[in-house]
Amino acid sequence: MPAASNDPITDASSLAARFAAAAPGARRMLGHEFRTPSEALTAVAESVDPTADWDWYGEGGLVTELEARVAGLLGKPAVAFFPSGVMAQQAALRCWTDRSGSRRVALPDLSHVLRHELDGPALLHDLQYERLGSGRQLPTVEHLDAIPGPLGAALLEVPLREAGFVLPTFDELAEFSDRCRDRGVPLHLDGARLWDSTPHLGRSLAETAALADSVYVSFYKGLGAFAGAALAGPEDFVAEARQWRRRLGGTIFGMTAYASSALAGLDAHLPRMAEYHDRAVEIAALLHDRGLRVIPDPPHTREFVVYAPGDPEALREKVIQLLERDRVVAVRDWTPADVPGWSWTEVSIGSATMRGSAREVADAIASVALD
Known part of the structure; x- marks a missing residue:
């Protein structure tokens, strides 16, 4: 595993390459569980009624x-x-x-x-x-x-x-x-x-x-x-x-592969939307208590936006350092905000998020958003 650098790297291609190299197998704090194409296709195939037609x-x-x-x-x-x-x-x-x-x-x-x-x-x-x-x-x-x-x-x-x-x-x-x-x-x-x-x-x-x-x-x-x-x-x-x-x-x-994955998604995630929303509200409150800006506050859905002081490249570097050091993906990316010197990221709650506590997720996000 490559050592984490203390010096921010601002070259976007270098950051992307480091993220891609370190992300496979890492624990993702947001969204649904990451699956390889083989894993995802196998899971969907196992959910399909064997008598179903094309x-x-x-x-x-x-x-x-x-x-x-x-x-x-x-x-x-x-x-x-x-x-x-x-x-x-x-x-x-x-x-x-x-x-x-x-x-x-x-x-x-x-x-x-x-x-x-x-x-x-x-x-x-x-x-x-x-x-x-x-x-x-x-x-x-x-x-x-x-x-x-x-x-x-x-x-x-x-x-x-x-x-x-x-x-x-x-x-x-x-x-x-x-x-x-x-x-x-x-x-x-x-x-x-x-x-x-x-x-x-x-x-x-x-x-x-x-x-x-x-x-x-x-x-x-x-x-x-x-x-x-x-x-x-x-x-x-x-x-x-x-x-x-x-x-x-x-x-x-043929659209059967898409349809079968949609049916599997309806079974797996639609019944959990209220649960995902409750977790989003919980995580947003913890981030607010740490001094981060959350929009909307509280979240209306399982997704919301977090604003943090800092340059996007410097914040991306912190994301990658955490990934390389602890094998944890806290957020996917940071984007420049309308206010100079601030950045924002989207937080999306899913089945992967539910594997840990709200505090664990908030701690990971805060660690890459705050000094």
């Missing part, structure tokens, strides 16, 4: 089983599996805007669509964006009212990841939904992390999904699946979305 271009077999299960969880008439959430949401927004005749879509300023999709919805579907507020603001009825004229759709990201995995209250979400319906605007939920949201909202997945005309959920975020997403809504809407899935190249020959 799908054929997304029809039949475990894909159909997964779609039916998600439809039941969300209380929606129909569900289509998609290989990616980006594709699922492009299909959803295209369907709604085609129906309404307006390409204008209202969405949060920090939404995934605006920040992580290379402007795909605008370039491919001619969508025009209308911001619901600015920055970290959660969209409100007042923000919607401030946008005049017809809208093809409104999108809410639940929770809003870039604001710190922040959620509205259920009543606020219901009020926004009512205003959309009053205006005749279809409401789509970016529910990539909807699984994580029920403890804070205090309602079931189906009760939350009932507020929206369509819902997207991710299978790898929170559930630990290989990849994949689902789009839920009315039967005619989902049938139309399947056509867009094919046009966008998403109706691939």
Whole structure:
């Protein structure tokens, strides 16, 4: 095992190489347990009913089983599996805007669509964006009212990841939904992390999904699946979305491996979301007591953001030193904050986190965040 250096190394490639070399076999304090491809594929294979059949271009077999299960969880008439959430949401927004005749879509300023999709919805579907507020603001009825004229759709990201995995209250979400319906605007939920949201909202997945005309959920975020997403809504809407899935190249020959890992993730992690959220609240309180800034405080989901004084490269060096010395991965990375001299990292609670106490996890994070 290489000796830990006392001198910060600021070259990003050197830091990445050291992390990659030391991480295999190390104990991870956050997220779900790390598995090699062989281990992950074996575990999923062992969970599959031996009588299950293959799908054929997304029809039949475990894909159909997964779609039916998600439809039941969300209380929606129909569900289509998609290989990616980006594709699922492009299909959803295209369907709604085609129906309404307006390409204008209202969405949060920090939404995934605006920040992580290379402007795909605008370039491919001619969508025009209308911001619901600015920055970290959660969209409100007042923000919607401030946008005049017809809208093809409104999108809410639940929770809003870039604001710190922040959620509205259920009543606020219901009020926004009512205003959309009053205006005749279809409401789509970016529910990539909807699984994580029920403890804070205090309602079931189906009760939350009932507020929206369509819902997207991710299978790898929170559930630990290989990849994949689902789009839920009315039967005619989902049938139309399947056509867009094919046009966008998403109706691939076989999706059974993705579906089987999603089913395994639903079994393993969905029942534990309240437990993960409780642990997040516990760890966040301990970090707050150590002088670190936590957003939101307390966390709304099993994920939250920690701010610490320090340069990202220096903090990354401390992460790697702990990894090389104690075989512990405290956090994955640090990013420059808006305030000069500060950095932030995301904390994600999962099955690996539950292997230790909240104090152990907080101690590890604090050791790489504070002098």
